[in-house]
Amino acid sequence: MLVSLNWLKNYVDIGMITPEELAEKITKSGIEVEGIEYIAEKSENVVVGYVESCEKHPDADKLNLCQVDVGEEKLQIICGAPNVAQGQKVAVAKPGAVLPGNFKIKKVKLRGVESNGMICSLQELGIEEKYVPKDAVDGIYVFPDEVAVGESVETLLNLNDAVLEFDLTPNRADALSMLGVAYEVAAILDQPLNLPDEDVEVADEDANQYISVKVEDKELNPYYGAFLIKDLEIKPSPLWMSNYLMAAGIRPINNVVDITNFVLMEYGQPLHAFDYDRLETGKILVRRAKQEEKLVTLDDLERTLSGDHLVITNGEEPVALAGVMGGASTEVNDNTTTVLLEAAYFAPAAVRKTVRDTGLRSESSTRFEKGIDPNRVRRAGLRACQLLQKYAGGAVLQNAVEFDELDRTEKIVEMNTNEINKRLGTEISSEEIVHILKKLRFNFEQNIDDFIVYAPTRRGDISIFEDMLEEVARIYGYDNLPFTLPAGASQAGALTAKQQLKRDIKNYLQGAGLVETITYSLTNEEKISKLISPEIKEQNPAPVALAMPMSEDHKFLRLSQLPELLGSLAYNEARNQSDLAYYEIGKIFVSDEKGLTKQPEENLRLSGAVTGTWIEQPWQQEKKEVDFYLVKGIMEGLFDFLQIPVAFKQESLSDMHPGRCATILLDEKVIGFIGQLHPLLEKQIDLQETYLFDVNLEEVFAAYSNIPAYSQIPKYPSIARDIAFILDEEVQAGDVKAVIEKSGAPLVIQVGIFDVYQGENMPEGKKSIAYSLLYQHPEKTLKDDEIEESFNQIIETVNEKFNAYVRS
Amino acid sequence: MKEQLEALQSEALEKIKAAENLKELQEIKVAYLGKKGSLTKVLKGMGKLTKEERPVVGEIANRVRESITEALENKSELLEKKALEEQLEKEAIDITLPGRPVNVGGPHLLTSIIEEIEDLFIGMGFEVREGPEVETDYFNFEALNLPQGHPARDMQDTFYITNELLLRTHTSPVQARTMREYKGEKPVKMICSGKVYRRDTDDATHSHQFTQIEGLFVDKNVRMSDLKGILDTFAKKMFGQERKIRLRPSYFPFTEPSVEMDISCKVCNGDGCSVCKGTGWIEILGAGMVHPNVLEMAGYDPDIYSGFAFGMGPERIAMLKYGVNDIRQFYTNDIRFLKQYHKA
Structure with missing residues (x-):
């Protein structure tokens, strides 16, 4: 507004x-x-001038040489506007004038002829082109004849507004x-109001002789008033009205249209003027449109309607989309002499659907949608009649023809001074409340501290006590409310164990060198099926899609965070930022329903992607690229930190390198995976070797116990033993480790791997893996022979199971 | 014999003095004090001495031994010290070479802001609640006093999945869910944060996905002045003790009265500048007293309970506090952007 x-x-x-x-x-x-x-920031020295003569410039076809009377003097001005003519009253910027944009007017010579000023267009005076009347857009502005020569243009054109x-x-x-x-x-x-009146002198004839009004749907259209004005003269509206309309962002058209727009802005009541003669039948019938019914609207577009839309008809054909736009066939034009003026109350629901379906949003429809004042509908019609009589020379016929079932009662709200103060934390007196109500011009009854307020119909937003509370508070001033802190017992605030754990996990990962990211939850068709963790895939998830996506890129709710995370890596890679270690904690959305009937399961996941160089600036050590074991180490560290025992199992997953991928198992159940992105995918999105991890945090939270069990610090010494086995190269280190652990239990408390060797001095197809074993007994110092016995047992078992022998 | 011993002593001491390293010293020790050493040899000749001579010579011999031993020890200590010094000198390194790099990550700026706000309200006795991102129309709208056809639904253009399910447009449904869970029986003092979604075209100031953090306090006799006090405490802790707040009337369907909170502009201290568009104030959050319809729908009797709620956008706070000028930066994950805020 x-x-x-x-x-x-x-x-x-x-x-x-x-x-x-x-x-x-x-x-x-x-x-x-x-x-x-x-x-206009500035418009001094711009006055009305009378063009006494206008001739062609002797040396330039497109320029005119004008002699202009500006009151105190006569100026010779060269003007290039095509519409300048002798006898016009025009806006003249005299030498010394400064126009908007700090444009200074000086005496100049144009093609050898002196020019002492400028004849201005409205745009040059500061009015936005889209509000300038159409006939004045392409040239200078011509005043109506009644303005006085020499008068300041600033007030005439409202430039000081x-x-x-x-x-x-x-x-x-x-x-x-x-x-x-x-x-x-x-x-x-706290000032008095000076409201316009709607007094209008009416002619002898009665509008009922010309019009009949019928409304079929009184819910959607509880009031329809039709006023008839005869013998109109279509012409430009008065200057002051055009000025106000332009200031309000409305382009002046002609007096009839301008008056309906003026009253629209003044009263907030949309009006519509039909050309009575072009309506043909003298009948107004308001009804729902028929299926597939057609109407050509004012913008010359044919609209196809349905029963959702309310239309005004002439008894047969639709002539307007109720509250939204008039029809072309009954539009007021230069030949119009009789107007049927519509002032109606259309319910918000009547207009909203039409607006949505046609995309026609206008000053009128906006007001109907938000609700207009029922007490102003008829009055706005009368105000327009008054103006049409005055500025279009029309004769207003007696009586409006009306359908009227409109509820105009005011809502009653009870309130009490103590309750107001209790809710606001204030000490406002009843006298002060009275003063506030008077300033707001609300009618009320008072009984000491009790009030009955009649909320005016113009304020449709007020219906309950809290609404009045707001009215009192805002006029009282929010600055005047005290600062207090809530009374009553305070509770201790804290994160839940799960929330704390989530933060701990973030801190661990950040300490381990990973950077937190946030990506979009909405993804595209290609990404939605990629890199889904096996335990999610097992549920046969159907991607959850938006009903009306805004773009193909953000259409589905993700089933894995990894594809979008890879997008972030690629974004950086394309900007020569190649060493990246990213993680994200966020939700994926899992449902097996094709048509969703309930909320999908929201699964919180920890996902990460690492690429490029891990250790740089190597002056004393090898430069280290990220690899599988880096990511595995970070994951092992995490689960160790959480004291959740997990296992890694070699697995070939789609989109992953078949030989460098493993699932993460917790109690035999898959809770995620790690591995290298498939090299084909790496190539496709222009990434170097990239390693991923993805963990189901819901499972982690479920397995986590936030109070670790106490375990006795061992009192007896531990003894370390190393052993290297020569094994077939297909044998996996972890399998051997598992056998050692099983065979050595309970004396062996820890098994590590400290060397893997393959190559020179090693038989073809063989490799050596060196294990370090730690022996310890909780209750005694182990003797050499006890250890020896266990050690031999282990060697024997490994030999048996893996055809291995000890490397000497 | 006495002379012999004394000669031996001065000879040994001379050699010890001349010794240059521990090995030499060890040789000297063996040469004099060893089993076949000179002193030992001399002492073996003691049997030839008379009974009277023996104790005298014995005493001398002991003195000589002690003197050599002491000299050896002293010298040894000296040489060890010298050897250590030499070794340490050799071990000196170029400390101007760079250290072994440690990879350090860090949190996303939005996480830092959310956690800072969470911690602040936890300190004031609030609990942290969570809720689903795919919401029902009921919790996202109806339960918040936004029935079907309510014009304010247009304020939040919504991603619908079905007629009933949608991506939450704000974190407020968590309020409704929490109140319902507490069954109108006990006070609610909660804060919640998370991702929300709206049908916006992504540009420098709009994002179809963004975050919100909001709080709710429902109890008997909660006053609007309490809201003002809590927000003032929050603003001063978050933006600095010297900041002032002001409340302006606004409109949200789920609160009445509704307000917007501004803080005095940090750049100009309220005088008006380009950052605050000349007003001296910067809009930070929306708030209000919980609408009685919302209380009632969640099972709280609005005649007994009242409350306030507030909500804000961490992106906006980040943009104000750290001068981030494009909201897309939060979701593009440019490493150069993320790293800037690891200590935020």
Whole structure:
């Protein structure tokens, strides 16, 4: 909503307050003022001039040499506008004038001829082109004849106006009218209101002789008023009205259209003018459209309608989309002499669907959608009649033809001073509340501290006590509320064990060198099926898709965080940032339903992707690229830190390197996987070797016990023994380790691997793996022969199971 | 014999003095004090002495031995010290070479901000709650006083999955869920954060996915002045003790009265500058007193209970606090961006 302060001043005295101060006050008491526009920053020395003569420039075809009377003097001005002509009254910027954009007017010579000023277009004076009347867009502006030569253009064209731009919240539809704004400003400034009257002199004839009105759906259209105005003359509207409309962001067209728009802005009541003769039948029938019914609207587009849409018909054919747009066939044009003026109340629901289906959102439809004041509908019609009589020379016929089942009662809200203070934490007196209600111009009854408030119908947002609480508080001033802290027993705040664990996991990973990322949950068709962890895949998830995605890239809810994470790696790689270690903790969305009937399961996951160099600047050691064992080490460290025993099992998963991939098992159950991204995929998205991990955190949380069991610190010494086996190269180190652990239990408490060798001095197809064993007994010092016995037992078992022998 | 012994002593001491390393010293020790050493040899000749001479010579011999032993020890200590010094000198390294790199990661800026706010409210006795990102129309809208057809639904353009299921447009459904879980029987003091989604085209100031953090406090006799006090405490801790707050009326369907909170601009201290668009204030969050319909739907009697709620966008706070100028940065994961804020 654009609020012209010059227009507003007609209804409320804003005194000497600056636009900035007023904007601040309005913002603080309830309506955010987003900006202040000045129509023209400067427009001194611009006056009305009379073009006494206009001839072609002797040396330039497209220029005109004009003699212009500006009152005190006559100026010779060269003008290039095609529409300049002798006898016009025009806006003349005299030498010394400064126009918007700091454009200084000086005496110049154009092609050898002196020019002492400039004849201006409206755009040059600071008015936005889209609001300039169409016939004045391509040339200079021509004043109506009645303006006086020499008069300052600044006031004539309202160039000294400041326009406040309101950012209205949906509840404050009342401020979609100048009168509503006037009420608000009068309350804030505690000033009297000066409202327009709707007095109109009517002709002898009765509109009922010309019109009949019938409404089929009174829910959607509880009031329809048709006014008839005869003998109109279509012409430009008065200058002041055009000025206000332009300031409000509406382009002037002609007096009839402008008056409906003016009253729309003034009262917040949309009106529509039908050309009575072109309506043909004199009948108004408001009904739902028939299926596939057609209507060509004012914008010359044919609309196909349905029963969801309310239409105005002439008894047979639709002539307007109710509350949204008129039809082309009954549009007012230059030949119109008789107008049927519609002032109606269309329910928000009647308009919303039409707007959604046609995409036609207008000043009118917006007001109907948000709800208009039922007490202003008829009055707005009368106000328009008054103006049509005055500015279009029309004869207003007696009586409006009406269908009227409109509820105009005010809502009653009870409130009490103590309750108000209890809710606000204030000590406002009843006298003060009375003063606030009077400023707001709400009717009320008072009994000491009890109030009955009649919420005015213009304020459709007020219906319950809390609404009044807000009214009282905002006029009282939020700045005047005290600062208090809640009374009552305080509870201890803390993270839950799971929330704390999530933070601990993040801290571990960050300490291990990983950087946290956040990617989008919505992904595309290609990515949705990639890199899904086996335990999720097992559930046969059907991707959850948006009903109306905004783009193909954000269409499905992810089933793995990895594809989007890889996208982030590729983004960096493309910018020469190649060493990356990323993780993300977030949700995936799992459902096996094809058509979703319930919320999908939201599975919290920890995912990571690592690529490039892990150790750089190697002056004393080898530069180290990331590899499988780096990622495995980070995962082993994590589970060790969490004291959750997991196992890794070699597995070939799709999209992963078949020989470098493992599932993570907890109690035989898959809870995630690690490994190298398949080299083909790496190539496809331009990545170097990239290693991934993906862990189901729900399973981790379930397995985690946040109070670890106490285990006795061993008192007796531990003894270390090393052994190297020569094995067939297919044998996996972990399998041998498992056998050692089993065979050595319970004396062997730890088995490590410290060397793997294959190559020179090793038989073909063989490799050597060296294990370190740690012996310890909780209750005694182990003797050499006890260890020896166990050690030999282990060697024997490994020999047996793996055809291995001890490397000497 | 006495002369012999004394000659031996001075000879030995001379040699010890001249010794240059521990090996030499050891040789000297063997040469004089060893089983076949000179002193031992001399002492073996003692049997030839008379009974009277023996104790005298014996005493001399002992003195000589002690003197040599002591000299050896002293010299040995000296040489050891010298050897150590030499070794340490040899071990000196170039400390200007870089150290072994340690890879250190870090949190995402939004996480840092969310955790800072969470911790702040935990300190004021709030608990942290969570909720689903795929919500029902009921919890996302209806339970928050946004029935079908409510014009304010347009304020939050929604990603629907079905007619009933959608991506939550705000974290507020967690409020409704928590109140319902508490069955209108006990006070609610919670904060929750998470991802939310809206039908916006991604640009510098819009993102179809972003985060929110919000709080709810419901109890008997909660006043609007309490909301002002809590928000003031929050703003001062988050943005600095010298910051002032102001509340402006606003509109949210789930609160009445509704407010927006501004803090005084840090750049100009309220005088007006380009950062605050000349107003001296910067909008931080929305808040209000919980609408009685919301309380009632969740099972709280609005005649007994009242409460306040507030919500804010960590992205916006990050943008204000750290000058991030493009919201897409939070989701692009450019390593150069992420690393900047690891100590935030």
